[in-house]
Amino acid sequence: MTVGLVLVSHSRQLADGVAALAAQMAPDVSIEPAGGTDTDEIGTSFEKISEALNAADSGDGVVVLYDLGSAQLTTETAIEFADQEQAARWRMVDAPLVEGAIAAAVAAAGGADLDAVAAAARTAAGAATGGSGSAAGNSGQGPGPEPDTMAEEHRPEPPGIPAVGQVQIVNPLGLHARPSAELARSLAGTSATVRIGRPGEREVDLRSVLGVVGLALRGGDQVQIRVWGPDGAAVLGRLEQAIRSGFGEADQPAGGVPASDAEPRVVGDVVHATAGANGLALGPLVRLGALPATLPDGASIPAESEQQAAEQLDAAVIAAAKTLAGQGEFGQAHAALVADPQLRSLAAKRLADGAAGAWWHAVNEQADRLEASGDELVAARGVDLREAGLSVLAELGVHLDRIGPAVSGAVALAPDLGPAEVPELVRRGAVGAVLSGSSTTAHAVIVARGLGLPLVLRTGSALDRWPSGTTVLVDGDAGTVQIDPPQAVADNARRRIAEAEQRAEELRAAAAEPLVLPDGRRVLIAANIGSQADAVAAVANGAEAVGLLRTELLVLDRNPYPDEDAQTADLTAIFDELGDRPVVVRVLDAGGDKPVATLDVGPQRNGFLGVRGLRYLLENPHLLRTQLRAICRAAVGHRISVMAPMVTVGTEAQAFREAVDDAVDSLRQDDVPHARPEQIGIMIEVPAAALAAEQFAGVVDFFSVGSNDLTSYLMAADRTEPGVAELLDPQSPALQRILDALTTTAAREHIPVAVCGEMAGMPDQALGLVRRGVFELSMAPAKIPAIKHLLRSALASEAAGGRGTTAVGAAADRA
Incomplete structure (x- = not known):
């Protein structure tokens, strides 16, 4: 038995939606919605609430959450008329409905008692609104302090003595949006109150992503963490370990964040600014209008009441966050932004304007604050917040679009771009972009590099006096923009652009052809992917196969953790992009530097030397079974193999094969369409496995x-x-010897060997791997054309010189 939950709302749809969301996080907890009147109109129902209370109570008690004051009164009445012995086990908690329900559900699922579940919901209330009970207010108990009027450092501290620790941030970019969201999600299931800041300076609630981002904490900074609660020491230890791990970013280039006040230089007709994304672009200048600070007249329809507007906004935020969470790394960061409690609280003050107007005003107010920061990385998150906010507007039926058809063949000029606007520019035919602001670390700039859109940053006001339609030459490598270039310069640029496009097209076309060695052996050049977008890039760059589909990237920040149907849908979308190409799906590699927000994965027990990869899945067989069933269901009509990560001994590999057999048998018994994996493999990551490969x-x-x-x-x-980065040398004698030992043993045992790590895409390593008999090199999609060309040239040169390759291993059946 567990503590049950009852969710009381004036809207049946809102109560049902929040209950469904919380149930995905805690499927074994009894969660009963009680929304709307008996005829499903807006209002509350004594009968519905009474029935829900009785249904949710399994003997361990019930926590009740509600949206507005009248819901509180109706619930109190229902409790008063109930059996008093039973009613003594029921707790009403003043907390935001969505955050409180999720926090309480997770606590109940973990076996917490009635008081602890209620405390978890109350903690969500503090994080969301500083004490208010909903997005609209605080449920009839008077206005609480708003985040913008009562600074964190002036708020009363929770009772008790906190656990206190200090830790140094190791990833160069520090606690930007993604790491901040990861830390906030790590608090799911705990009732602890956590504050973070520089020692002796302003602190913020760790559950507020925007608040943490606003502190501008960077690599090398010391941060102080204070944790109140019965599990304070354990929570503190997890947070310190997470920060020390670097969030998977510790190997990024150091050097801090560039200054945001760098001024462009204008020499003649050339603006010298900041390089953003490589490439040349020539075309007419087209200005993109800024997103409006207020919505057009009629766009935000005032609700009949602030209560109704709050319900509409809550439902839109839930829907937008769910959609964003399935859109890769940047989408997951945006999902955390729209769900930030500070944002919801700001919107609550203007609900009389309607849900859309209140939301957009809050988004712009918070984005303006971010953009006013002297820290470039914080300022760059302003445009991300506006773009994320558009997704909630869309759920409310309001659509804003500043990219029109005029960008086709043109160079777009804007103060900044959101990461989702970059692929839209490419889709609509823009040849390049110039930003008067932005930064080299902005998400949009990262996306532009991946898509090959030439981009120059920080031109300031240098282009203000030039009208739309003016021809400009953008050099993303040099960081320059030439205004109205002379004919000879323009012609030369067109020639260079055409040559670059032709060369890239030739490499992509050649990449589609198989790589066959002089001895007749075929080597697959494959792609490492983690999303549907990666699959599209793999096909475009001539990948013959996918050697590594990182499934953890599909679930890393998903909240709730996707069920079998959701995983099947995600995988099907990727497989469909790849057609009949062979695909190796790596099952969930949780642990190490891959924390999964909704799983019990800690930095110590599940660290690099702990229970990670297949070890974790064998401890949690339901996760492995669900994923294998999803893979087999999505495999119908495709060539799919599976492999397990972090395998050390033969018994683990045997257990993995048996798990695959079990999943296939269960699908057959359930009469569910499926396809058995073509092959079952393992990752060789542990030296013990490489040195005893015969097992x-x-x-x-x-x-x-x-x-x-x-x-x-x-x-x-x-x-x-x-x-210790200098020790991670792929040319080290120790690594070369262990690869020799592995490939020799594999050849003797007739086990084909692939490489899917970074070595596969290194020009100075790829040829050596092929000579060892490796049958497949799997790498980032963008590297495929160049690596394939390099291998062809090198092998042709060797063949002409009389030197052949040594076939150490057998070709794989998957080729």
């Missing part, structure tokens, strides 16, 4: 070398720690 003979069909982790374990060097 896997007869158990697995192929090996895939994860060179990143293999190098890290071999050299006893954490690959997220910059201080």
